[in-house]
Amino acid sequence: MSPTAAERRRRGPDRAIASKRRAAAGVLALAVLLAAAPPAGAGTPAGGPALEELLEGCAQCHGADGNSVMPDVPSLAGQPATFLETQLILFRERLRRSEAMAPQVKGLDDPTVIALAAHYAALPPRAAPEAGDPALLALGRELAKAGRCGTCHLRDFAGRQQIPRLAGQREDYLAMALAAYRDESRGGADTTMIDVMRGATDAEIEALAHFLARQGGQP
Numbered sequence: 001m002s003p004t005a006a007e008r009r010r011r012g013p014d015r016a017i018a019s020k021r022r023a024a025a026g027v028l029a030l031a032v033l034l035a036a037a038p039p040a041g042a043g044t045p046a047g048g049p050a051l052e053e054l055l056e057g058c059a060q061c062h063g064a065d066g067n068s069v070m071p072d073v074p075s076l077a078g079q080p081a082t083f084l085e086t087q088l089i090l091f092r093e094r095l096r097r098s099e100a101m102a103p104q105v106k107g108l109d110d111p112t113v114i115a116l117a118a119h120y121a122a123l124p125p126r127a128a129p130e131a132g133d134p135a136l137l138a139l140g141r142e143l144a145k146a147g148r149c150g151t152c153h154l155r156d157f158a159g160r161q162q163i164p165r166l167a168g169q170r171e172d173y174l175a176m177a178l179a180a181y182r183d184e185s186r187g188g189a190d191t192t193m194i195d196v197m198r199g200a201t202d203a204e205i206e207a208l209a210h211f212l213a214r215q216g217g218q219p
Contacts, residue, residue, distance in 0.1 A: 140211025
């Protein structure tokens, strides 16, 4: 493990608390946007043919069952509904930029965002791949422990609220996302992840993605 990773392991609770405070400040603007959205179940949620048409478009990249089979495209099945709502709003408001997502979310109203998130949150994630490289799995497990990934993403990496599910996510997408946090090229406001990944090597990112992709999932 690199000296940088070892140093991260020794930072202690004070560093974690500081990171969470920075993250809370970073999401303040998003909280204002979310406050205007009605809670799940309020009013008349989007649905029917219009929602079905949207889901058909989503399925082209994210899979009909929410489990992606396209390289570098994340699976949405089993992600926390609040996390999905947050990301859709970030894309819609251009706070997180993606040429592929921009036309899909343009003009989406809040009830439709809530309905889409609820749909994918209710889908079962696909079983994680069984095979894995023992050395990569061991290093990835150690890195996840050192980075305290289970503190926010839970011990089984299933995610919660605005924290995404990592277990069983596509390995290539995980590696791409982790590298983007390290390089500070990912849109949004998650300063905690930027701090966690700062200084990580490509080899460490590969091992962490390899490990997380093989956790959890439903058979």
